[in-house]
Amino acid sequence: MLLHLDASARRTSFSRKLSSAYAENWRAARPEAGYAYRDLAARPVPHIGEAWTELCDHILEHEITDISRYREAVRTPAQEQAWKIVEPLLAEVVAADVILIGAPMYNYSIPSSLKAWIDQITFPKMSLEGRSFVVTGARGGAYGPGTPREPYDHQERYLRDFFKGHFRVEDVTFIHAELVNARVDPALAHLRDRHEESLAAALREAAR
Numbered sequence: 421m422l423l424h425l426d427a428s429a430r431r432t433s434f435s436r437k438l439s440s441a442y443a444e445n446w447r448a449a450r451p452e453a454g455y456a457y458r459d460l461a462a463r464p465v466p467h468i469g470e471a472w473t474e475l476c477d478h479i480l481e482h483e484i485t486d487i488s489r490y491r492e493a494v495r496t497p498a499q500e501q502a503w504k505i506v507e508p509l510l511a512e513v514v515a516a517d518v519i520l521i522g523a524p525m526y527n528y529s530i531p532s533s534l535k536a537w538i539d540q541i542t543f544p545k546m547s548l549e550g551r552s553f554v555v556t557g558a559r560g561g562a563y564g565p566g567t568p569r570e571p572y573d574h575q576e577r578y579l580r581d582f583f584k585g586h587f588r589v590e591d592v593t594f595i596h597a598e599l600v601n602a603r604v605d606p607a608l609a610h611l612r613d614r615h616e617e618s619l620a621a622a623l624r625e626a627a628r
């Protein structure tokens with residue numbers, strides 16, 4: 421099953437364009453496999469609240485590592501409400517073979533809509549081994565190896581570190597369209613061709 425998430429605040433978006441190219445191709449190659457889609461910007465998941473943290477502490481304290489047992493942590497009406505939000509999100513993640521995320525760079529990092537989703541679905545010592553992540557990103561500048569901005573990339577680095585460090589998933593692919601701001605910022609107009617090249621390469625990779 422492919423779980424496809426988008427997080428850009430805008431509809432005409434490069435991370436959406438790339439994720440949709442990837443999803444189309446993936447689905448065409450596997451017509452029998454399931455597909456679920458979630459637009460985290462249009463229909464944001466709420467931030468976690470206190471009851472969620474109680475579920476989390478219970479799971480940690482009772483050493484519950486089997487996701488199918490998380491429900492045991494629900495003991496109060498407030499926790500039941502919190503669990504109602506978590507359960508369908510988690511069920512999609514558990515069912516997925518590939519989790520595809522359209523994730524723009526916002527302020528060197530990821531959109532808060534995506535972070536809210538990560539906070540909701542992540543519990544202590546939770547493994548997603550056997551799954552893979554694909555992230556289609558877009559950023560205003562260039563953050564590739566050797567660029568002056570490379571150390572400021574907390575978008576790819578955060579997601580890669582988190583998926584590996586917490587979920588134990590090393591099969592993570594990033595496809596970025598860079599220098600998107602060259603389309604609108606007159607000071608970056610001279611980089612427009614490099615942006616177009618980056619976008620074309622990213623679209624080719626996403627469709628592959």
Ligand SMILES: Cc1cc2nc3c(=O)[nH]c(=O)nc-3n(C[C@H](O)[C@H](O)[C@H](O)COP(=O)(O)O)c2cc1C
Binds near residue numbers: 433436523601
């Ligand atoms: C709130 C916000 C913050 C942004 N922060 C950065 C940034 O830190 N670095 C950068 O290179 N581009 C930044 N950008 C530019 C976006 O990464 C760029 O427009 C990208 O194409 C957005 O993805 P989308 O096309 O999928 O909407 C920012 C844009 C927005 C709206």
